Amino acid sequence: MTLTLRKVFHVSAFGWYAFVVNCLALKDGEELPPGIFVYGGPWKYLTFLNLLLQMCFFGLAALSDLQEKSESFLSRCKDLLFSVFVFPVGMFVVLLFWVIFTYDRELVYPATIDAFFPPWMNHAMHTFVLPVLLGEVLLQPHVYPKRKHAITALSVVGVAYLSWIIWVYLSVGIWVYPLLGYFSSAGLVFFFFFNMMVVTSLYVLGDKLNSFLWSEVDRNKRTPVKSRKSGL
Template sequence: MALALRGQRAVAILHFLCFLWAVFALTQNLGVPKPVRKEQDNTYGGPWKHLTFLNQVLQTILYSLCVLMDAVALCIPSQEKCVSCLLRPIRDFIFSAYVFPVGLFVAVAFWGLYAYDRELVYPRELDDINPSWLNHSMHTTILPLLFIELVICTHKYPHRLKGVLGLFFFAATYVSWIIWVYHTSGIWAYPVLEVLSPNGMVVFFFVSFSIMVTFYFAGEQLTKWLWAKRKKVT
């Protein structure tokens, strides 16, 4: 019992630290003064049209749920079952359908395009505007947060069709949003979209979604493999 409690406390501490970092990164991104923001951030939609920012919001929501569940389990154990039944399905769906595949895609796609031609995703002029640590907080440190959550907490994945449809709804909503932003302001959220033809854009979005679905399946299989192996050891 004492060992289980210590493990529960350790998980709660890790969740709280991840939550603090997610909130810090999010508020720092919002706190960059408008006069020094890149042109796209000063237009319609602000940072909300960037997938990196939306992913940070999703991670913050996820860890806020984790912290709340941990706090109830440690401080009000009599209410743990009730709160868990209410919040666990939401937490697990957000992680499985959104946070893991989208977060992994953000990191892989950003640094992949950056290595190929950084002007397509993060022009050199931004080096004089955004501090490098802020860039890494949105595109690099999201990876360890993903895998920390994968390792310390088991998540029940939804039915595969439900999970993929949830991811598709998110992706379709985001694509519709950035197209609307372009229609309204005349500026694409990412420079790479400026150099693509309409057909090229369709292919780009299709490939991007296919990669996200692949990452969804990867998260599902990693969860099954990791936690099945732990159950055997236990």
């Protein structure tokens, strides 16, 4: 029953994210409202990149479900992708967006965008990611890599994205997110460092949740979660 539910969940989640990404793609060519600029397209927004990440993961998970071997290469790739990137980045997008939105939405999602993105799409990008991630945590255990390797990978990706949005700013003189325009150079460094600490903490949270929810199952199988840590 659990295996069937897991398969249905993975296929449904992949279909959902594919639908959302397609809806965003269909908006290509429409007149952009103030607050969105052409340069870099949707690829400059972490929200869009996260949607692609989530879609790719659940597509990979659905394919992995078709394999009989639980320790296949595809399964290991799926675990690595979820633990290091999908869970912490997805949680970060939801957390940071709604914290800033609640304080002052104009800093991250100007009201002019409401006419371009209907409310359901806003929630699809910034809210529903959370319950889908928690559903994955509840339905399937994941093998986590060594923490230092995971944090290194997260840091590399974080620096790459930071470099990208700085390049966008240097190219057109506009920050991807209006909030960034309020910081000094030192403030920007602190803000990005703080964000990396948050993402790292979310990675640790995912690891702890995985161990808490599945350690009893693994003990019954005599394969404790901690001892199964990958050497990646």
